[in-house]
Amino acid sequence: xxxxxxxxxxxxxxxxxxxxxxxxxxxxxxxxELRQFIIDxxxxxxxxxxxxxxxxxxxxxxxxxFDTPKxxxxxxxxxxxxxxxxxxxxxxxxxxxxxxKGISGFPKMSESPYDAFGTGHSSTSISAAIGIAVADxxxxxxxxxxxxxxxxxxxAGLAFEGLNNAGMEKTNLLVILNDNNIAIDPNTxxxxxxxxxxxxxxxxxxxxxxxxxxxxxINKIAPHARDYARKLENGLKSILMHQSNLFEALSFRYFxxxxxHDVLHLADLLGDLKNIPGPKLLHVLTTKxxxxxxxxxNQTVYHAPGIFDKNTGEIHRxxxxxxxxxxxxxxxxxxxxxxxxxxxxxxxxxxxxATGCSLNLMMAEMPDRTxxxxxxxxxxxxxxxxxxxxxxxxxxxxxxxxxxRAFDQxxxxxxxxxxQVVLCLDRGGLVGPDGPTHHGVFDLAYLRxxxxxxxxxxxxxxxxxxxxxxxxxxxHGPFAIRYPRGTGVVVDWKKPFxxxxxxxxxxxxxxxxxxxxTIGFAGNLAAEAIKKLSEEDHIDVEHWDMRFVKPIDEDCLxxxxxxxxKIITVEDGVIAGGFGSAVLEFxxxxxxxxxxxxxxxxxxxxxxxxxxxxxxxxxxxxxxxxKTVHVFVKPRVLFRTA
Numbered sequence: 199x200x201x202x203x204x205x206x207x208x209x210x211x212x213x214x215x216x217x218x219x220x221x222x223x224x225x226x227x228x229x230x231e232l233r234q235f236i237i238d239x240x241x242x243x244x245x246x247x248x249x250x251x252x253x254x255x256x257x258x259x260x261x262x263x264f265d266t267p268k269x270x271x272x273x274x275x276x277x278x279x280x281x282x283x284x285x286x287x288x289x290x291x292x293x294x295x296x297x298x299k300g301i302s303g304f305p306k307m308s309e310s311p312y313d314a315f316g317t318g319h320s321s322t323s324i325s326a327a328i329g330i331a332v333a334d335x336x337x338x339x340x341x342x343x344x345x346x347x348x349x350x351x352x353x354a355g356l357a358f359e360g361l362n363n364a365g366m367e368k369t370n371l372l373v374i375l376n377d378n379n380i381a382i383d384p385n386t387x388x389x390x391x392x393x394x395x396x397x398x399x400x401x402x403x404x405x406x407x408x409x410x411x412x413x414x415x416i417n418k419i420a421p422h423a424r425d426y427a428r429k430l431e432n433g434l435k436s437i438l439m440h441q442s443n444l445f446e447a448l449s450f451r452y453f454x455x456x457x458x459h460d461v462l463h464l465a466d467l468l469g470d471l472k473n474i475p476g477p478k479l480l481h482v483l484t485t486k487x488x489x490x491x492x493x494x495x496n497q498t499v500y501h502a503p504g505i506f507d508k509n510t511g512e513i514h515r516x517x518x519x520x521x522x523x524x525x526x527x528x529x530x531x532x533x534x535x536x537x538x539x540x541x542x543x544x545x546x547x548x549x550x551x552a553t554g555c556s557l558n559l560m561m562a563e564m565p566d567r568t569x570x571x572x573x574x575x576x577x578x579x580x581x582x583x584x585x586x587x588x589x590x591x592x593x594x595x596x597x598x599x600x601x602x603r604a605f606d607q608x609x610x611x612x613x614x615x616x617x618q619v620v621l622c623l624d625r626g627g628l629v630g631p632d633g634p635t636h637h638g639v640f641d642l643a644y645l646r647x648x649x650x651x652x653x654x655x656x657x658x659x660x661x662x663x664x665x666x667x668x669x670x671x672x673x674h675g676p677f678a679i680r681y682p683r684g685t686g687v688v689v690d691w692k693k694p695f696x697x698x699x700x701x702x703x704x705x706x707x708x709x710x711x712x713x714x715x716t717i718g719f720a721g722n723l724a725a726e727a728i729k730k731l732s733e734e735d736h737i738d739v740e741h742w743d744m745r746f747v748k749p750i751d752e753d754c755l756x757x758x759x760x761x762x763x764k765i766i767t768v769e770d771g772v773i774a775g776g777f778g779s780a781v782l783e784f785x786x787x788x789x790x791x792x793x794x795x796x797x798x799x800x801x802x803x804x805x806x807x808x809x810x811x812x813x814x815x816x817x818x819x820x821x822x823x824x825k826t827v828h829v830f831v832k833p834r835v836l837f838r839t840a
Contacts, residue, residue, distance in 0.1 A: 318635020348376025454481030531556025598638025
């Protein structure tokens with residue numbers, strides 16, 4: 199894409215040093231160009247649009263004021279860092295953002311020295327920043343450390359743990375709270391209301407800041423002037439505010455709230471703050487999607503809108519009609535609503551992903567039975583356990599990679615107590631452009647290590663519905679259902695619910711040459727390969743959809759091992775400890791001997807790219823499965839006689 203015609207200032211910036219040379223008076227124009235650059239690029243190469251548009255001025259002010267990369271700048275969540283990437287040497291390759299072999303959509307230490315810490319999951323910035331600041335102190339290094347946290351990330355427990363520790367350590371740290379009142383869906387909870395309260399306490403904040411700046415000037419000639427400022431400020435607080443400031447109670451100097459779209463004021467204030475020792479928090483008010491009218495008006499949709507018209511903002515909708523499969527997340531949402539209508543004990547829980555997982559469908563009809571707990575996966579699981587302890591049936595929907603954060607809660611609060619919590623793991627497997635921070639590839643491996651839990655993975659939408667139905671019928675204890683990101687495979691998916699026998703596989707195709715055992719959506723990749731193996735290679739493959747990793751169908755496995763000495767397992771998850779490992783364990787435990795090849799995600803982190811590219815890289819796309827079968831069984835060539 200050619201940005202040369204009307205991006206004269208931005209074209210002169212390849213690194214933050216170039217930004218500084220252009221001068222303070224050019225900062226507003228640079229912000230305008232940077233914002234348009236992001237809109238132009240994201241319109242044709244989809245990514246996380248709204249968050250990055252909202253922090254354009256903050257991004258420019260930070261790089262103008264601080265000495266990056268010497269000064270450490272950490273972007274929480276990470277999807278708000280597009281402007282940061284563009285200003286730090288990646289402008290000319292930004293068109294590869296989130297594409298296979300291109301730059302990452304999130305900060306990545308191995309990609310650039312300007313990415314001080316890798317981020318993709320939320321709420322990690324403060325803890326990482328404290329670690330960096332303390333390491334600097336121990337090593338005698340003088341530099342500034344800044345953590346930018348926002349997009350709902352302050353609601354997670356880890357953020358509060360970091361704040362508490364930073365105040366105790368008296369760490370020289372600046373935390374910037376990017377307060378846009380939304381994660382993907384609107385923020386919820388008491389913290390949202392608290393931030394609104396301190397935001398509206400403008401009299402106190404204005405007077406406090408004026409006192410602080412005044413005594414800062416006096417401090418140059420009268421030592422300890424700011425100590426007196428603190429005492430005066432505390433007295434004002436009790437008069438002008440009805441409550442104390444949470445952040446100051448944690449030993450942070452609180453500044454703000456200020457307009458996050460006034461780049462000149464931001465630059466001036468950041469210049470003052472970087473010279474103030476100790477932990478500081480700057481409260482910045484921004485608008486997610488700033489600069490694109492449609493993104494400002496519909497912030498949830500424009501969080502990551504896909505391809506859109508850069509001039510009108512209109513999203514290019516992918517047409518879906520009744521003759522096309524639905525997204526797995528929508529099948530979940532509609533099925534849960536259907537089940538909840540007939541079972542009043544069912545409740546829905548999500549940590550800030552109501553729209554992403556389609557729990558918003560039930561939320562619209564049954565708001566009193568659905569709960570968005572904010573970005574707080576640990577709380578979501580234990581909250582679900584509390585509900586289940588009182589006889590309710592919580593369907594706790596968490597993206598697979600985010601469920602990793604609640605591993606202890608699944609063990610201690612759910613499985614140990616054998617509670618009927620239905621863990622619905624959306625985005626299981628390789629998810630595509632979001633890359634290694636979001637791939638849900640570890641769930642089958644770590645969940646099957648936990649006692650008392652059922653671990654299932656549907657191959658298609660009909661089985662997803664039936665697993666959900668089975669999970670709520672009676673108390674089987676914890677019941678995990680793992681399904682992928684993206685479109686399903688069945689057009690007519692809305693079948694009557696049917697109970698599934700726990701731990702029982704289903705035969706997809708009989709065969710005599712080799713057996714392929716699959717779990718979850720990967721069974722569809724195997725089915726495609728098996729079709730070609732039959733039609734083109736004349737190899738007769740038997741295919742079992744195992745459905746359950748735990749309990750695994752031992753009757754099926756006895757049958758397979760007695761009849762086949764060549765077996766392939768396929769899973770869209772790590773092969774280390776995953777489904778294939780469960781099959782190997784069964785073979786060893788029962789004295790069978792067979793040649794087994796496990797296909798799945800190898801023992802390394804997989805970068806971003808389309809799901810099809812990543813299936814191929816990992817060796818379990820249809821072509822790779824077919825080639826693996828050829829290693830076991832040579833294709834047969836049939837000769838016709840005259």
